Amino acid sequence: MKTHPPKYARRFLRWFCREDFIDEIEGDLLEIYAQQHKETPRRANWVFIWQVLLHFRPDFIKSFSNYPLIYPGMLKHNFVVTLRHFTRNKTSFLINLIGLSTGLACTLLIYMWVQDEVNMDKFHQKDDRLYVIMHNLEMAQVMTEDYTTYELAATLKEEMPEVEYAVATNDFFNWNNKYGIITAGDNQLEIKGLHAGKDFFNVFSYPLIQGSGDQVLADKNGVAISQSLATKLFGTDKDIVGESIEWQHIGYDGVFQVTGIFEDPPAKSTLQFDILFHLDLLDDNDPHAREWNGDYVKTYVVLKEGSDLAQFNAKIKNLVQEKFPQNEHSRLFAQGYSDRYLYGQYENGAVIGGRIAYVRLFSIIALFILLIACVNFMNLSTAKASVKMKEIGVKKTIGASRGNLISQFIGESMLLSVLSMLVALLLVQILLPQFNSIAGKQIHFEWDKPLVLSILAISIVTGLVAGSYPAFYLSSFDSSLILKGKFGMSFGEGWIRKGLVVLQFTLSILFVVGLLVIHQQIQFTQTQNMGYSRDNIISFKWKGDLYDQSYQIAAGKSNEQFQTFMQRLKELPGIVNTTNMAGSILDEIYSQSGSSFFIEAEVDPNTVFQSPLVGYNFIETLGMEILAGRAFSVEQGDDYSKIILNESAAKLLNLEDPIGKRMGWNAGNEVIGLVKDFHYGSLHHDIEPLFFRFEPMGDHIMAKLSSNNIPATIARIQQLHEEFLPGNNFTFSFMDEDYQALYEAENKVATLSTYFAGLAIIISCLGLFGLAAFTAERRKKEIGIRKILGSSVLGIVQMLTRDFTKTVLTAILIALPISYFIVTQWLANFSHSIELSAWIFLLPALLVLLIAWGTVGLQTIKAAYINPVLCLKEE
Amino acid sequence: MKPPSLGEFEELVLLTVAAQHDEAYGVSIKESLEKQLDKTINISAIHVALKRMSEKGFVDARFGGITQDRGGRRKKFYVITAFGKQMLDRQYEIRSSLYHRIPNISFG
Numbered sequence: 001m002k003t004h005p006p007k008y009a010r011r012f013l014r015w016f017c018r019e020d021f022i023d024e025i026e027g028d029l030l031e032i033y034a035q036q037h038k039e040t041p042r043r044a045n046w047v048f049i050w051q052v053l054l055h056f057r058p059d060f061i062k063s064f065s066n067y068p069l070i071y072p073g074m075l076k077h078n079f080v081v082t083l084r085h086f087t088r089n090k091t092s093f094l095i096n097l098i099g100l101s102t103g104l105a106c107t108l109l110i111y112m113w114v115q116d117e118v119n120m121d122k123f124h125q126k127d128d129r130l131y132v133i134m135h136n137l138e139m140a141q142v143m144t145e146d147y148t149t150y151e152l153a154a155t156l157k158e159e160m161p162e163v164e165y166a167v168a169t170n171d172f173f174n175w176n177n178k179y180g181i182i183t184a185g186d187n188q189l190e191i192k193g194l195h196a197g198k199d200f201f202n203v204f205s206y207p208l209i210q211g212s213g214d215q216v217l218a219d220k221n222g223v224a225i226s227q228s229l230a231t232k233l234f235g236t237d238k239d240i241v242g243e244s245i246e247w248q249h250i251g252y253d254g255v256f257q258v259t260g261i262f263e264d265p266p267a268k269s270t271l272q273f274d275i276l277f278h279l280d281l282l283d284d285n286d287p288h289a290r291e292w293n294g295d296y297v298k299t300y301v302v303l304k305e306g307s308d309l310a311q312f313n314a315k316i317k318n319l320v321q322e323k324f325p326q327n328e329h330s331r332l333f334a335q336g337y338s339d340r341y342l343y344g345q346y347e348n349g350a351v352i353g354g355r356i357a358y359v360r361l362f363s364i365i366a367l368f369i370l371l372i373a374c375v376n377f378m379n380l381s382t383a384k385a386s387v388k389m390k391e392i393g394v395k396k397t398i399g400a401s402r403g404n405l406i407s408q409f410i411g412e413s414m415l416l417s418v419l420s421m422l423v424a425l426l427l428v429q430i431l432l433p434q435f436n437s438i439a440g441k442q443i444h445f446e447w448d449k450p451l452v453l454s455i456l457a458i459s460i461v462t463g464l465v466a467g468s469y470p471a472f473y474l475s476s477f478d479s480s481l482i483l484k485g486k487f488g489m490s491f492g493e494g495w496i497r498k499g500l501v502v503l504q505f506t507l508s509i510l511f512v513v514g515l516l517v518i519h520q521q522i523q524f525t526q527t528q529n530m531g532y533s534r535d536n537i538i539s540f541k542w543k544g545d546l547y548d549q550s551y552q553i554a555a556g557k558s559n560e561q562f563q564t565f566m567q568r569l570k571e572l573p574g575i576v577n578t579t580n581m582a583g584s585i586l587d588e589i590y591s592q593s594g595s596s597f598f599i600e601a602e603v604d605p606n607t608v609f610q611s612p613l614v615g616y617n618f619i620e621t622l623g624m625e626i627l628a629g630r631a632f633s634v635e636q637g638d639d640y641s642k643i644i645l646n647e648s649a650a651k652l653l654n655l656e657d658p659i660g661k662r663m664g665w666n667a668g669n670e671v672i673g674l675v676k677d678f679h680y681g682s683l684h685h686d687i688e689p690l691f692f693r694f695e696p697m698g699d700h701i702m703a704k705l706s707s708n709n710i711p712a713t714i715a716r717i718q719q720l721h722e723e724f725l726p727g728n729n730f731t732f733s734f735m736d737e738d739y740q741a742l743y744e745a746e747n748k749v750a751t752l753s754t755y756f757a758g759l760a761i762i763i764s765c766l767g768l769f770g771l772a773a774f775t776a777e778r779r780k781k782e783i784g785i786r787k788i789l790g791s792s793v794l795g796i797v798q799m800l801t802r803d804f805t806k807t808v809l810t811a812i813l814i815a816l817p818i819s820y821f822i823v824t825q826w827l828a829n830f831s832h833s834i835e836l837s838a839w840i841f842l843l844p845a846l847l848v849l850l851i852a853w854g855t856v857g858l859q860t861i862k863a864a865y866i867n868p869v870l871c872l873k874e875e
Numbered sequence: 876m877k878p879p880s881l882g883e884f885e886e887l888v889l890l891t892v893a894a895q896h897d898e899a900y901g902v903s904i905k906e907s908l909e910k911q912l913d914k915t916i917n918i919s920a921i922h923v924a925l926k927r928m929s930e931k932g933f934v935d936a937r938f939g940g941i942t943q944d945r946g947g948r949r950k951k952f953y954v955i956t957a958f959g960k961q962m963l964d965r966q967y968e969i970r971s972s973l974y975h976r977i978p979n980i981s982f983g
Contacts, residue, residue: 021926023938027948028901028918034944054919059926 005033006045009052017055018062025055074404075411081391082412089387092380095770097420099763100462103373104417104424106759107458109435110366112428112443115450117359121270121338124205126302129164131309131334133299133316136349138329144346147295148332149320150283153197156299160315162307167197168279168297169271179543180249182275184233190543190729191229193275195282195297201262203302204271210241211260217278222259223247224276230261237261252285267442270341292324300337309334358749365756368507370462372760375500376767377413377466382497383774385474389482396479405475413467414460421459438751440744469496498807501771504764505811505848506818511757512844513819514826517834518750521827522743524834531678531687532622534739536707538714540732542580542699544725559697565724569703572720574713576706577621582613582698609649610680610688613695619644619675621704629659629673632694636672642694644673649689702735761848765855768804772856776800776863784868796864801856808852812845879931881962887912888924889963892934893955900939900950901925925953933959 010026017025029051036044086093124130133152137143153168171194179190201213208216209227216224223245230237233245243258256277265272279297283289289296303312313333320330331349344354392405429445436443473496542565547557570578619631627647632638643663650658658671677687705713714732721730740747776783783796819841827833881889891907892899904925905918928934939950955963 021922023949024901024951025922027945027950028905028922030946030948031902031944032905032918051918054917055922057919057923059923 005030005048009049013052013055016061018060021060025060078408078411079415081408082415085388085412086416089384091773092384092770093416095766096377096380096416097423099373099376099766100417100420100466101423101427102759103370103763104420104458104462105427105431106369106756107366108424108428108455109431110362111454111458112445112451113435113439113441114359114363114366116268116441116443117342117355120268120341123266123268124203124337126203126205127338129303129305129307130203130337131301131303132337132340133301134333134335134346135295135320136331136333136346138331138349142346142349144349145295146298146340148297148299149292150289150296151292151323152299152319152332153297153301155319155323156301156316160312162303162312163301164304165199165202165302166299167199167203167301168299169197169200170195170279170282170297171273179541180247180251182229182233183246183248184243187233188727189229189232191274193277194271194273195277195279197279200276203300206265206269207263209237209261209263210239216260217276219257219259220278220280220284221254221257222278223256224260224262225258226264226274227261228264229274230258252281292320292327301334355745358745361749362752365511365753368511369756369760369763370458371465372504372507372763372767374462374466375504376763376770377416378469379497379500379767380770380774381409381413381470382473383771385470388474389477392474392477393479393482397483402475406471409471409474410464410467413470414463417459417463417466420462421455425455438748438755440748497771498810501768501804501807502811502814504767505808505852506815508757508761508764509812509815509844509848510819510822511753511760512847513815513823513841515750515753515757516840516844517823517826517836518746518753520834520840521830522746522750525743525830525832531676532624534736536576536705536710537621537702537735538705538717538732539700539702539735539738540721540730542701543728546697546699561724562697565720566701568720569701569717572713572716574706574709574716576704577617578701578703579617579621580615580696580698580701581618582695582700610690611693612680612690613693613698615694615696615698618692619673621702624678625676627674627676628657629671631673632692638672638694640694641669642672643669644675644692645671646675646687646690647677648687649691650674652689761851765851768852769855769859772800772804772859775803776859780863780866780871783863783866784871787866787868788872793861793864797857797860800860800863801853804852804856805849808849812849816841816845879933879962881928881931881933881966882924884920885924885928885933886963886966888921889928889933889955889959892925892953893960893963897952897954899953904953928959929953932956933962 013026013029014022029048032051033044033048036047121127132146133148133156135145135148137145148168150168153166156163157166171192179192182189182191196217198214198217200217201208208224211224216222225233225240225245227237230240234240234243240258240261244255245258246255247253262276282296303309316332316334319332320327333349335343335351339351342354342356342359343351345352395405432443432445435441542562544561544565545557545559546562547559566578566580569575614632616632616634619626629644630636631644632642645653645655645658655661655671658674661671663669663671671691675692679687680690703717717732718730721728779800786796786799820836823836823840827836887908888904891904891911895903895907901918901921904921905916908916908921925934925936929936933956934953935956936951936953939952941947941949
C-alpha cells in the first residue's frame with residue numbers, strides 16, 4: 001500500500017532543507033511514517049508534521065542569500081568578467097563609452113537648461129501667491145499686455161479683501177528714453193531703472209543689504225540702488241545709505257538720497273534693474289499718469305493665503321470699465337508671476353503657451369539622444385552575443401538561474417553607464433561655458449541634492465534601458481543548444497536589432513529635417529523682402545533734450561539743438577539720407593492707435609491700426625515705395641495733421657483714391673500719401689492696416705550710409721555726436737542686426753539643435769560602425785570562400801552593405817512622413833513661412849544614407865580586400 | 876583549540892553508530908536506542924546529533940543506493956572514525972576509573 005504523508009509538510013521540508021541533508025532527513029521521516037502508518041495512520045500524519053517542524057532549525061535550513069547581487073563572491077566574479085569583457089572587446093567598449101557619455105552629457109546639459117528655464121522667477125518667497133495683472137484689450141483682435149493703469153494697484157489693495165500686497169512698477173522713465181544719467185561725486189553712469197510702489201520689497205524677494213523693506217521707498221526722495229551700482233558709483237557697497245546722487249533725465253531730474261542697497265537681481269530674475277525710484281515721481285512729472293484709461297505701469301499682487309484665483313479673476317475682470325466706463329474694451333486677469341516666463345503667449349486673451357514649447361522640445365531631444373545611445377549598447381551587446389554564448393551555456397549548466405544571468409548583464413550595463421556618466425560629467429564641465437554662450441544662459445554646475453539625485457537616476461535608468469534587452473535576450477537561450485553549437489545559424493541579424501537601428505536613423509533624420517526647416521525659416525525671415533531696405537542703415541538714440549510739442553514746446557522750450565544736429569548729420573559725407581521716428585520700426589508695440597480713428601470711412605471702430613510716428617524722409621530713407629500722393633516734406637510745410645496710409649489700410653477703409661481724404665478726430669487729419677505694404681515688426685505677424693503719423697521730434701535716428709567706407713562715416717557721425725552731446729556715449733546698431741535680434745529665440749534653438757542633430761547622427765553612426773565591423777568580422781570565412789570562388793571586391797562590398805542599406809531605407813520611409821507632419825505644425829506658427837520643397841526631405845535622407853554607407857563602407861572594403869588565405873588557414 | 880566535547884545524547888548515538896558498524900542510519904539508530912532506553916526518541920534529535928558529530932569529526936558518512944522505499948531518498952550511513960573511537964575510549968576510561976573509585980557502600 002502506498003502511503004502519502006501530508007503534502008504541505010513535505011513541500012515545506014523540501015523548501016527549507018539544505019540540499020546535503022534532504023536525502024537523509026526526508027528518507028528517514030518517510031521510513032518512520034511508513035511504519036507508523038500501518039498502525040495508526042492519523043497519528044502518523046501528525047507525527048510527520050511535528051517531525052518536519054522539529055527539523056526546521058538553523059542546522060538544516062539552507063542559505064537563502066545566494067543571489068549574485070548580494071553574494072559578494074558572485075558580485076566580484078561578475079565584475080571581473082565584465083572588466084575582462086571590456087578589455088577584450090576594446091572597440092565595442094569604446095564605441096559604447098563614447099556614445100553613452102556624449103548622450104549623457106547632452107542629456108545633462110539639456111536637463112540643466114530645462115531646470116534653469118523652469119526655475120526662472122521662482123525664487124520669490126511668495127511665488128505661489130504672486131500674480132501679475134494682465135490686460136486684455138478686446139478689439140477686433142484681442143491684444144494681451146501686462147501694462148495696466150496707475151491707479152490699479154492702490155484700488156486692488158483697497159477694494160479686494162484677498163489682496164495682501166499690490167505694487168505697481170514702471171520701467172520707462174519717459175516714453176521716449178528709458179535711460180537716465182546718474183552722478184555721484186566724479187562718477188557718472190548711464191543706467192536704466194525702475195519705478196516701484198512702496199510694497200515692492202514685500203512682494204518680491206530681492207534681498208536688501210542695507211535698509212529695510214518698508215522704509216526704502218517710503219519717501220519720494222529715497223532711491224534704492226543695486227550692490228554693483230553702488231560699487232561703481234562709490235567704490236564700495238558699505239555705509240552708503242544717506243549718500244546723495246544726482247539724476248538727470250528728460251522726465252525729471254533732481255538729487256536723491258540712497259535709502260537702501262539691494263543685492264543685484266539674480267540671473268534667474270526676468271526683472272533686471274539697478275535703481276529703484278518712488279512711483280509717485282511719475283505722477284508728479286506726468287499729468288497723464290493717473291488717468292484710468294492709460295496703460296502706464298505693470299501691476300503685481302500677492303494674494304492672501306488660501307485665496308481663490310478664479311474668484312479673484314472674476315472680480316477684477318471688468319474693474320477698469322467700472323471705474324472708467326469709456327474703457328469698454330479693457331478686461332483684466334491675473335496670471336502667476338513665474339508662469340509668465342514660460343507661458344507668455346496669448347491668443348484671444350488666453351494663455352496659449354510660450355517658451356514652454358522650447359522646454360518641451362529640448363526635453364524630447366534629450367530623451368531621443370539618450371535613447372539612440374542606449375540603442376548602440378543594446379545592438380552591440382546582442383550582436384556580440386555569440387561570443388558570450390559559451391559563457392552563458394556553461395553558467396546555466398552549472399546551475400545559474402536566468403535571474404543570475406540577467407543581473408550579470410544588467411550589472412554590466414550599469415557599470416558602463418556609471419563609467420559613461422563620469423566621462424559625461426567631465427564633458428559637461430568642459431562644455432558648460434560654451435553651452436552657456438550659445439544658449440545665452442548663466443548655468444553653474446552646482447552639486448546640489450536635486451542634481452546629484454537626477455544624475456544617479458539618469459545613470460540607473462540608462463543602465464536599465466540599455467541593459468534590459470540584451471539581458472533578457474542573452475539569458476533566454478537553451479544551454480544544451482548553445483553548448484552543442486547549434487546556435488550560430490539562427491543567430492543572424494535579429495529583427496529587433498534591425499528595428500533598433502531603424503529607430504536610431506528615424507530619429508536622426510527627424511533631427512536633420514527639423515534642423516533644415518528651422519534654418520530655412522530663419523534665413524527666409526532674415527532675407528525676406530520686408531517692403532523696405534535694411535541695408536547700411538544705422539540707428540541710434542538721441543540722448544539730448546527733446547521736448548514734446550504739446551506741453552514743453554508750448555511752455556517755451558526749444559528743440560533747436562536736435563534740429564541742428566539732424567541738419568548737420570544729413571550733410572556729412574558718406575550719408576545718403578537720414579530720418580527719425582519715435583520708437584522703432586522693429587518694435588511695433590510702441591505706437592498703437594486705438595479705435596474709431598476714422599470717421600469719414602465706414603469701418604469697424606474696434607479695428608486697431610498700427611500708427612508709427614515718423615519724421616521727414618522716413619519713406620525715402622527706408623526705400624519704401626510711394627503708390628500715390630507724396631511723403632512728408634519740409635517744403636510742403638507738413639504738420640501733425642498729415643497722415644500716410646499703407647495699402648492694407650486703404651483696402652480696409654475701401655478707399656480707391658485716399659489722397660486728400662480727411663479723417664481722424666474731427667476730421668483733423670488729411671491723407672497725403674499711400675505706401676506699398678511692408679512688414680512692421682517681426683514676421684511673426686501679418687501685415688496689418690497702418691498709417692504713418694508725422695512727428696519730426698522722434699528720438700530714434702536712422703541714417704542710411706553709402707556702402708563705401710562705412711567705418712569712416714561712422715567715425716564722422718561719432719565726432720558730430722561728441723560735438724553736440726559731449727561726454728555722452730555714442731552707441732549705435734545696424735538695423736539688419738537689430739532685425740536678427742528679433743529672432744533670437746529661434747536663432748538659439750536653431751544653433752542648439754544643430755549641435756544636437758549632429759550628435760544624434762554621430763552617435764547613430766558609431767553604433768552602425770560597430771555593427772558593421774562585427775558583421776565583417778563574423779563573416780570573414782564566408783568572404784574568404786567567396787573570394788576563392790571568384791567573387792569580386794565590389795560584389796562582396798555590395799553583399800555586406802545590402803542589409804544596412806535596407807535598414808536605413810526603412811528608417812527613411814518611416815521618418816519622412818513623421819517629419820513632414822511635425823514640420824508643417826511648426827511652420828503654422830509663422831504668418832510667413834517657407835514653401836516646403838521635396839529636397840528638404842530628400843537631402844537629409846540622402847545625407848544619412850551616404851553617412852551610413854561611408855561608415856559601413858570603410859569596414860566592408862577593408863573586409864573585402866582581405867587575403868582569403870589569412871582568414872581560412874586557421875581552424 | 877579546545878578538544879571537541881561529547882554530550883550525553885551524542886555519546887549514546889555514537890555508541891550505537893559504533894555498535895551497528897557501517898549499517899547505522901537515522902531510523903536504525905532511533906530504533907536501537909528506543910529499544911535500549913525504552914523511551915521514544917525524536918528523529919530530529921538524532922539528526923542534529925549526527926550532524927554535529929560529523930562536524931566534530933567523530934563520524935563519517937556515506938550514501939547508500941537509491942531504492943523505491945523512502946520516497947526514492949538515499950540512506951545516509953554513518954561510521955565511527957578513529958577519533959570518534961578514541962573519544963569513546965576516553966569517556967569509557969574516565970567513567971570506569973571513576974566507577975572503581977567508589978568505595979563499597981552499603982545501603983543497609
